[in-house]
Amino acid sequence: TQARHTTLHAKRPDYIPGVISDPGYVRIFDTTLRDGEQSPGATLTSNEKLDIARMLAKLGVDIIEAGFPIASPDDFDAVNQIARVVGNEVDEDGYVPVICGLSRANPKDIERAWEAVKPAVRPRVHTFIATSPIHMETKLKKTPDEVLQIAVDAVKFAKSLGCDDIEFSPEDAGRSDPEFLIKVLSAVVDAGATTLNIPDTTGWNVPWEFGPLIQQLREGLGEKADRVVFSTHCQNDLGLSTANSIAGAAHGARQIECTINGIGERAGNAALEEVVMALALKGPTHFGAKGPCGEGPDLRTGIDPVHITPTSNMVKEYTGMAVQPHKAIVGANAFQHESGIHQDGMIKNKQTYEIMTPESIGLMRGDQQSGAGIVLGKHSGRNAVSTRLNELGYELDDDKLQAIFIRFKEVAERKKGGLDDDDLEALVADEVYSAQ
Numbered sequence: 001t002q003a004r005h006t007t008l009h010a011k012r013p014d015y016i017p018g019v020i021s022d023p024g025y026v027r028i029f030d031t032t033l034r035d036g037e038q039s040p041g042a043t044l045t046s047n048e049k050l051d052i053a054r055m056l057a058k059l060g061v062d063i064i065e066a067g068f069p070i071a072s073p074d075d076f077d078a079v080n081q082i083a084r085v086v087g088n089e090v091d092e093d094g095y096v097p098v099i100c101g102l103s104r105a106n107p108k109d110i111e112r113a114w115e116a117v118k119p120a121v122r123p124r125v126h127t128f129i130a131t132s133p134i135h136m137e138t139k140l141k142k143t144p145d146e147v148l149q150i151a152v153d154a155v156k157f158a159k160s161l162g163c164d165d166i167e168f169s170p171e172d173a174g175r176s177d178p179e180f181l182i183k184v185l186s187a188v189v190d191a192g193a194t195t196l197n198i199p200d201t202t203g204w205n206v207p208w209e210f211g212p213l214i215q216q217l218r219e220g221l222g223e224k225a226d227r228v229v230f231s232t233h234c235q236n237d238l239g240l241s242t243a244n245s246i247a248g249a250a251h252g253a254r255q256i257e258c259t260i261n262g263i264g265e266r267a268g269n270a271a272l273e274e275v276v277m278a279l280a281l282k283g284p285t286h287f288g289a290k291g292p293c294g295e296g297p298d299l300r301t302g303i304d305p306v307h308i309t310p311t312s313n314m315v316k317e318y319t320g321m322a323v324q325p326h327k328a329i330v331g332a333n334a335f336q337h338e339s340g341i342h343q344d345g346m347i348k349n350k351q352t353y354e355i356m357t358p359e360s361i362g363l364m365r366g367d368q369q370s371g372a373g374i375v376l377g378k379h380s381g382r383n384a385v386s387t388r389l390n391e392l393g394y395e396l397d398d399d400k401l402q403a404i405f406i407r408f409k410e411v412a413e414r415k416k417g418g419l420d421d422d423d424l425e426a427l428v429a430d431e432v433y434s435a436q
């Protein structure tokens, strides 16, 4: 509740690839248009991608992964258009997001990704190759030494094209040997990588594994770790993607990869809105020297949460991917209260059952249909019903109120989704009419 009336986002520091200019600032890398679009059934047109990219820029996303340019001519065009338009729209603070394109670790992919993102003011190429035993042996059919060489060649090739913002990901890092990871990461830093992204590709890790893994890799790189930004990319197969991402940041990652509404391959990715609100509410108090994670700076992002709801709605509409009602932050029930005890608390003081306001994430508190408020259902108490009737302009004596409340309970028992204002007015009319 401390953050209720405080600023929920930080001023963005200068952007320099590989450089952490503010020790507590966590870059938000949104991959809705790349990993998110890999959700089965979530296909987006180029115009929809451009609209979403514009919303992401307004939200304050630091890096937009716009797509996988080698995948198809349409993908290339979409990334290229975003680089030319959104990647050149400098905001009033002089800030413009980085536009990133994904590529496998081969020259053809990298060339295509670079061509697509090059028109942006801040272009980035993101190249990856798997490092886990199962991926190397059965998918790539390569030895660890061969994989190491391919990774180094890929980063060198991107650099030779003129790209100075290069992200490297050892795919399936969550199931890779940390010693081998250190060898690969150290070699790609020498080759010119500026961001080291650590993907828990299969969502296999738990927070107390993933956080310390980030720390172990940073320590393993020695002074080379100061030349790069560590990043997390956590899939959600065990529902731990947000927790793992936050654990990564607590252990030194300064970029978090995520998607709007948590969409992505299989069970999806870390949800941007969850990561951002966790850092907005806990970052200033939980990670500093007094926090349980030991010495460290306060953590903040540059995301302005007030744009979360419109962005979530746009992604939901364009992808056709429904958001579960009880989804944290953006689910339809996230700010709804049904039980009598909770409603009574909310009427007396909203902080009894809400740790953030709906307004802070761009959701206006209003009637039931708006998704922010009290739901009058079978668990509701007399106080909630009476308060709503007063708001609707009815002043009822105790006997009438009691009679209406009894009828309300009978109807609520049968009516799924609760009673709306029309239902309440019908109950009042019934009571008044029957009394005449």
Ligand code: KIV
Binding pocket: 035, 128, 169, 171, 172, 197, 199, 200, 201, 202, 233, 235
């Ligand atoms: O899940 C994954 O490993 C990825 C990488 C390409 C970052 O999407």
